[in-house]
Structures are given as C-alpha cells and as structure tokens.
Amino acid sequence: MLDIRGVDLPLLVSLDILLEEKHVTRAAARLHLSQPAMSAQLARLRALFDDALLVPADAGRGMLATPRALELQSPLRAALAMLGQAVRRDPPPFDPRTAERTFHIAGNDNAVLMLMLGVVQQVAASGGPQLKLAFRTPETEHLAGQMERGEIDLLVGGSRFIPANLHSAPVLLVQHRMAQRKGHPRGTRPLDLDAYCALRHIVVSTNGSFHAFMDDQLAQHGRTRSVPVAVAQYNLVPPMLAATDLVCTLPSRFLDRFEGQLDTFDLPLAVPPLDLSLAWHPRSEQDSGLRWLREQVLAAAPGMPQ
Template sequence: MLLAEKNVTRAARRLSMSQPALSAQLRQLRELFDDPLLVPAARGMTPTLRAIEMQDALRELLASVNRLVTGQQAFDPAMATNTFRIAATDSIHAAVCVPLITKIRLYAPGIRLALFSADREAVGEKLASGELDLVLGTRQSLPPSVKARMLYEESFLCLLRRDHPYSKRPLDLDAFCQLEHILVSPSGGGFRGAVDEALAQMGRKRRVVASLNSFLLAPSLVARTDMICTVPARLARATGEAISLVAPPCELGSFSVQMGWHPRADNDSAQKWLRQQVIASPESLLRDMDAQ
C-alpha cells in the first residue's frame, strides 16, 4: 500500500491504521531490507530502486496468499492442461460430450476429456477418490452423496428403417406391440424397460427380441431389419438419413438428465469451469440440429 500511495498518511487511511503506527512499520521494513524503500520527493515520497525491484514479487506473493485464503485460483482454459473424466451412458455421452469436446478443442486445446461408462456401483467411490470428475445420468442413477444439477429434460422417439412400412403411415398401439422390438440395456442383458412398464399399466406388452448394451448399436440394427427401437429423443435426432423417427403411440413420459459431482470439488475453479461447459453442451447440440 505504501508503494502504491507513496504517502504515509493516505496509505494509513486506506489501511484503517493511524499514521504513527504505519510510520513505525515503515521503519521496521527499512531495517529489515537495509534500504530506505521510500524517500522524500517534491510530491509525497518516491520508491528507491530496491523497492521498485520488489514490487512485482510482492504482487505475486499477495496474490498467492489471497488464493490460499479464499481457496480460489484463477483458471485459464486457454492455457490449462487438465484431463477431465466423465462417466455416462453412451446416449448421454452422444448428447452432451460430443458437442462438449468439439467446443473445448476450439477454446481450450490443452485440455483432454476421458469418457467412461457409468457403473452405478462404482461411480460414487470413483468421484470420492478423484478418478472421476463428473457423472451424468438420471437422479436415481446418481449416488446420493453427490451434488447435482439438472442438465435437460429428455423424451422418447422410435427408430425405424427409412423404407419401413410404418415410416410413412401412423403407428398405432396395436402395430407397435406386434412389431419386433430392440431394447437397450446399458448394464447388459435386460429385456424389460421403461416402455414395458408403461405398456403394462395399459394391460399391454410388446415383443422384445434383441437386447443391446449400447444405444449406438441400435440405428445400425434398425437400418437392416423391420425391428423398432425406442430411444432418447436427442440420440434419435442425431441418427443418419437411413433412419425414420416416429413418435411412440403411447405416453412414455420423460426423464431428467442430471450432472453429479463430489462436494469436495464444489469450489474448485477448474471443476466449476467444466460444469459450466457441460451445462451449455446439450443446448449447443440442439442449435446444431436446428441449423441442419
């Protein structure tokens, strides 16, 4: 403050100290550094060469102390070399992480992203240990110990091959139940899901003939068969021209996709930046689709 003000009285006022107390501290600093530090000038005081040499080091030292006290450190994505690790199902990775990686490559070229499957049994432990930074999924799939933020609300669409008989005419409930269905079970092997639960409430059921462990396999199989697959709408809209999109003939409701992180990372500047990018990512994908 003395170097900035070059006047003991003004510096004391800004520090809420008395002028004699600050003068006493200046005497102690002069003895410590064996240098006058500030000498009388026409207007106030002027720093000595030794004081000028010390200014940059003092600024950095004060900034470091401030970061230590506040727990904050400036994060510059353009210069950062962090590796962030995100767990989710492949459909959520496609909706969130594809546009996220594209954006980060433009503005933060030194940052790397590693994508992992969302193992419900292990994600809580991996977030706690720092092996994962984020997990994306439904609230029910997130560990109860994490902090969470909703990313988007998701609905469903059905995939059919482009020249499927029902790609050009209305798909009613009877036809829907009679078709052969593909079910995606990320954990593998399941033949019952949200669609079956909704149909059961109406006293109906469908024929599930194939269970896949990856949403990204579904479009390829649909394009080669007469089978139908019900998938999250964002994933459906990202499929190629060989696929027709059809609304389900019954109300399947919707679900929210959320982002979870360990409370320990709540105030970390790099982690906060990552979460901000993830929040914006689904909207980026929708804008890209609207532009096509």
C-alpha cells in the same frame, strides 16, 4: 533449519514489505502500523533468521538488504502469492484458452451425445492445447467414490439415475419414438398398441437384461412385447436396425442423427420423457472450471431439438 511453526503469517508479510521498501517507516505506513511496531517486528525477524536482514545504507537514506535477505525475497514473495491465491474468497476466472486441465465426464453414449456435443465443439473451436475432455462409461457401484475423490468431475444422464448425495441441474426433456429401417415391411403407417407389441424389439441394457423402461410402461396397460436383442450401447442400435426388421424405442434427440437411415414414429401410448441432468459432487460447487463446463452445456441445451 528454520522451524516455521514459530512463525506467524503477519510477520512474513511484514518481511516481504520490508524487503520491498527497504525502509522501516514506509513499510509501517503500508501495513498501517506505527514505526516502533514495525521496528519491533524487524527485531523479531532478525532473531528468527539469525541475520540482520536490513542494515542502514551508507548514505543514511533507507536500508540495504543482506545477502540472506536477498535469498529470501523471491521465494517469500512466491509463497505469499500462492497462499493468497489459495485463500481468495472468489476463485480465479476459468479461461479455456489457457487452462491446463482435463475434465473427466461420466455418461453413456446417448447422454454424452445429447448434452456434451456443444462442449466438444467449443473446446475444439476455442479451447487451448491443454484443455481436454475425457469421457468414460459410468460404473454405478463405484460412481459415488469416484466423484468424491475427484476422479470424475461431471455426470450426465437421466435424473432418476443421479445419486442423492450429488448436486444436479436438469438440462433437457426428450420424448421417445420408435425407429425402424427404411423400407421396413411394416410400412410407414402410424402405430397402434397391437402393432407395437407384435414387433420384435431391441433394448439398450448395460447389464444384459431384456427388460427395459418401455416394458414397465406396457405392463401398466397389461401388455408385453418380444425383445430378442439387448445391447450395451445406443450407437449399436442404428446399424442393427438398418440390417434387420427389428425396431427400437429411443430418445428422439438421439434418433434425429439417423434420419437418413431410419424412419421414426410416435408411440401408441403416453410415456414420460427422458429427463437429462448434469450432476457434480458438492465439494466442486465453487470450482470455476467445472462451473464453466456446466454453463457450456446449459447454454447449448435450449437450442437442442427434442
């Protein structure tokens, strides 16, 4: 068996050209070598493979490949092509029509709907059969390791939840509004702070806590509210609101999808908007597929209602 540790890459490149040209002088010209230098490389290759590799043609013009050389030619060409692709400075362009790839995207249902719907539409409309999107719920305690190992390609969510070791890009600012069912006994009059605090609220909490973002905002004004229900997913809120007199404060972009079921109102106090971002691991910075994925989100974001 050939010990490749004794083989330098230029020597294999020379063999590839020699087998293609079957002529020492022409091979030397293509590699910008002198004819004696090319002959010396052929001698080294013959010793390395213990085979003549190329022998003079009977007609005296050019050379003929030996059976051993013919066996080497195809796998050698394929190996050099793969190596060339691996060390290219610029990654090959990503074509969603032909790509064989599954993107793993972490984000809660609210962030995924607001930021990724355009990508889902793009993949459904023009992506090839081997281009797939796998959405999963973030596991905060495991997220850094999952992204480092490539188990998650992209994180979508609020900027304040993005780990510091990731690269990120802000995408969308979304204002908050309060939602209630159609026909709510409160009516549709504008909210004041007393009315808001007197209502009974649902909060979205992945850990079952009844304290949420709005409670911190109210505390700055010395106020509290009643929160009898906490749910883990945003999509559970609209049917619960429609069936009760509970209310909920949510991003307006999310509530826009339920305008036929719910009435929404400006909040009675100023609160910071939800700033949504994309995040990825630094090792994926030059990944052409992931760059395409980010571009799809960024292209769709400016047209999103806020």
